Amino acid sequence: MAQTEAVSQVTLAGPESLSYFSMFMDADVVVKLVMIGLILASVWSWAIIIDKVTLFARTKRQMDRFENVFWSGQSLEELYKSLSSRANNGMAALFIAAMKEWKRSHEGDRPAIASLQQRIDRVMDLTIARETERLEKRLMFLATVGSAAPFIGLFGTVWGIMNSFASIAASKNTSLAVVAPGIAEALFATGLGLVAAIPAVIAYNKLTSDSGKLTARMEGFADEFSAILSRRIDERV
Amino acid sequence: MRNALIASAVAHVGILTAGLIGLSSVQDLSAPPVDSLPVDLVPVSELTTLQLGSKKEKEIREAAVEPTKTPPQAKPKTEEAPGDTKIDAPKPTPGEKTASVAPAASEPQPAPEPPQPEPEPEVAPKEEAPKAQAELGPDVKKDESPLLNVATRPRTKPKPPVRQPEPQKEQPKFDPNNIAALLNKTQPAASGSQASTQQASLGSAQGRTNVRMTQSELNALRSQIARCWNPPVGAVGAEALIVRLQFSMSRTGEVEGNPVVLNSNNNPAFNAAVQSATRAIFRCGPYSLPANKYEAWQTVILNFDPREMLGY
Numbered sequence: 001m002a003q004t005e006a007v008s009q010v011t012l013a014g015p016e017s018l019s020y021f022s023m024f025m026d027a028d029v030v031v032k033l034v035m036i037g038l039i040l041a042s043v044w045s046w047a048i049i050i051d052k053v054t055l056f057a058r059t060k061r062q063m064d065r066f067e068n069v070f071w072s073g074q075s076l077e078e079l080y081k082s083l084s085s086r087a088n089n090g091m092a093a094l095f096i097a098a099m100k101e102w103k104r105s106h107e108g109d110r111p112a113i114a115s116l117q118q119r120i121d122r123v124m125d126l127t128i129a130r131e132t133e134r135l136e137k138r139l140m141f142l143a144t145v146g147s148a149a150p151f152i153g154l155f156g157t158v159w160g161i162m163n164s165f166a167s168i169a170a171s172k173n174t175s176l177a178v179v180a181p182g183i184a185e186a187l188f189a190t191g192l193g194l195v196a197a198i199p200a201v202i203a204y205n206k207l208t209s210d211s212g213k214l215t216a217r218m219e220g221f222a223d224e225f226s227a228i229l230s231r232r233i234d235e236r237v
Numbered sequence: 238m239r240n241a242l243i244a245s246a247v248a249h250v251g252i253l254t255a256g257l258i259g260l261s262s263v264q265d266l267s268a269p270p271v272d273s274l275p276v277d278l279v280p281v282s283e284l285t286t287l288q289l290g291s292k293k294e295k296e297i298r299e300a301a302v303e304p305t306k307t308p309p310q311a312k313p314k315t316e317e318a319p320g321d322t323k324i325d326a327p328k329p330t331p332g333e334k335t336a337s338v339a340p341a342a343s344e345p346q347p348a349p350e351p352p353q354p355e356p357e358p359e360v361a362p363k364e365e366a367p368k369a370q371a372e373l374g375p376d377v378k379k380d381e382s383p384l385l386n387v388a389t390r391p392r393t394k395p396k397p398p399v400r401q402p403e404p405q406k407e408q409p410k411f412d413p414n415n416i417a418a419l420l421n422k423t424q425p426a427a428s429g430s431q432a433s434t435q436q437a438s439l440g441s442a443q444g445r446t447n448v449r450m451t452q453s454e455l456n457a458l459r460s461q462i463a464r465c466w467n468p469p470v471g472a473v474g475a476e477a478l479i480v481r482l483q484f485s486m487s488r489t490g491e492v493e494g495n496p497v498v499l500n501s502n503n504n505p506a507f508n509a510a511v512q513s514a515t516r517a518i519f520r521c522g523p524y525s526l527p528a529n530k531y532e533a534w535q536t537v538i539l540n541f542d543p544r545e546m547l548g549y
Contacts, residue, residue: 020256020257021257039249039253042249043242043245043246043249044242044245046245046248046249047238047241047242047243047244047245047246048241049241049245050241050244050245051238051240051241051242054241
């Protein structure tokens, strides 16, 4: 019985039916799950890549525009009025946070100017941290996929090869025709793992360095703006 | 983020479907058909067979296995001179003739008639016939002439009743001797000679064509000797001290005489090496070797190579 089953399996998995789809359909359940998981991971990591690339490009464009406006000699009050009405991010968010703190300190009868400088710094630090977190959100997933996907694919491969050796043992036939379909399926899993991992690793490195650049730019702006505000405060006192 | 996710999913689905359509069938690696090489397994013994022949002759690969064809009957007469011709040549001698003719004469009477008219007038007077016939029984092989006389007699018709009982008496006396004589003399004429007309090939004088000393048997002898051999390990350049010894053995596998050294060496330790090799040969005897192949191992040449022993 076992022999006839093995023979029928061999004839079913002949070379004519060995397409990628049939390779997937013939695979073991575990290998199938691994493949599906890897495909989903690839989909998700590409979604993150697309999202981050567009976000970083947009953020960079906004920063350029804001810097142009900021250094154009326009008064800070007017700039604040024009920006405060809408949601901001990046440098504009920094500017708004600092100006909000400035304004709030000068409101009322007794302006709290003594430690205004420290408060503004702290608020801008907080905003930088929030912006950086927004920029780097989900980047860790890319790192995880980049390092773990090959292992997951390898797991699927090992499982598939285990099965094909089990089929050798069952059919007592060492011919390559018995082993080859199982090994091809198994290697397909490793291939998918690499397909998911390689773009993830490359994109992770690129996006991390990009977000580092944006963060550094924001910190530079925060220091400059802090210096300007500090000068104003000292002039008032 | 949702847009990016949708874009990614769409791109993946697109790539997967493109892969399924474009790469749907895997190209099969069809190797060009290769002609299979016929491989024969040749036993080693074929290479170690001693061929029958003499040492002075050149080697002839094709052994003279087939007996020479029986020469046409005209030939033996020309080859009478050599000593072998007794066997080779079927030329009738006087003795033979009596044997062959006598039974013919005894059984059917009309058969000998045609040759008889000639001898009849010459040799045989009719009065002598009874005497000759009396002599016939004991003296079959004595002479031609009495026999011929007997042959003539059947023609005379008055005597047949007398003669017919006589052959019956004669037959029991004849048969054992005559049949043996017939057999002895007809055989060689049919089978030809053992002497081959082909040239002798290189080989051992005592060689047989079917003596085979196989490689494994040679190895057996080698291992028996190697067990007892203590090569001069300490000498300078000991690994180069190859000693080539020739020695002969008796049928019981004992070494006969002294081994002969076939090579020489400048190394001062060479004598010691020769001594150790000779000692090894004598210590391990008698050797157990296949007795039916004595011709193959009667004289053996052995290389004593310390490199194999020292593991270089």
